[in-house]
Amino acid sequence: MAETPRPAWVTFGAEVRRLRKERGLTTAHAAKAADVSVSMLVKQERGVRAVQRVTAERLDEALAAKGSLMQQWARAVRSDAEPDWYHKDQPAERRASEILMFHPVLVPGLLQIDEYARTVVRAGLPLDSPDTVEGVVKAKRQRRGRLTAPGGPFLRAVVDEVAIRRVMGDEGIMAAQVSHLIDAAGSRAVRLQVLPGDLRAHPALSGGFRILKFTDRPSMAHVEHMSGNTVIADASEIRRLEAVWADLQAWAWSPAESVRVMEKIRDEISP
DSSP, X not given: OOOOOOHHHHHHHHHHHHHHXXXXXXXXXXXXXXXXXXXXHHHHHHTSSOOOHHHHHHHHHHTTOTTHHHHHHHHXXXXXXXXXXXXXXXXXXXXXXXXXXXXXXXXXXXXXXXXXXXXXXXXXXXXXXXXXXXHHHXXXXXXXXXXXXXXXXXXXXEEEHHHHHSOSSOHHHHHHHHHHHHHHHTSTTEXXXXXXXXXXXXXXXXXXXXXXXXXXXXXXXXXXXXTEEEEEOOHHHHHHHHHHHHHHXXXXXXXXXXXXXXXXXXXXXXX
């Protein structure tokens, strides 16, 4: 089966091919200089494979690109690291008046600190390069910054106690993450509640979701799964998710009690 070109790398690959031909180098010569196989370089020139930094540096030197190829490589990495949700969600999220968030096993993305997010991304992309991981973390940070800035949507989050107690990375990272949640709970733009971890069953155990509410249009939702997320616009399904959200809020501790619970957990896990 033919491999599908990756849009972020097509331009980079085309530039490598242009420079190679301009310098009068064969694919074999360029591949040897980059310390990759000929078949790999062919795929990279077609844009179907990402390029590691060290390979890009060797190509930049071998093709006498004087740093221009590395600039192109950096743009490709940034673009490739921005997953579909990053492009699809941004416009809707910016227009939302409220965002309701829940995840059964993780701290919701908009409330994650970089170190926590990095641990989650590394676990989800075990074969990707450190640069790709950092690109995703940066995209998350920029999204978080836009949506938590003054004038952004009001954020309502129910965070499962299980997610708060699960140590991601190490105890220091987790203590910092819980401290961030406590600080966020004190913001006028965030209402945060913790769902007791001993709740035996509830209808949102199968995955996280976000409901986006607007002042000028019907609500929409994003339901998360292993391969990304699915946009939900069907009114009946939105009502079902809103009912689930209402149950989660009712079962969760109050905002004030939730802060006390998080402070206790932070003290327990602090190194």
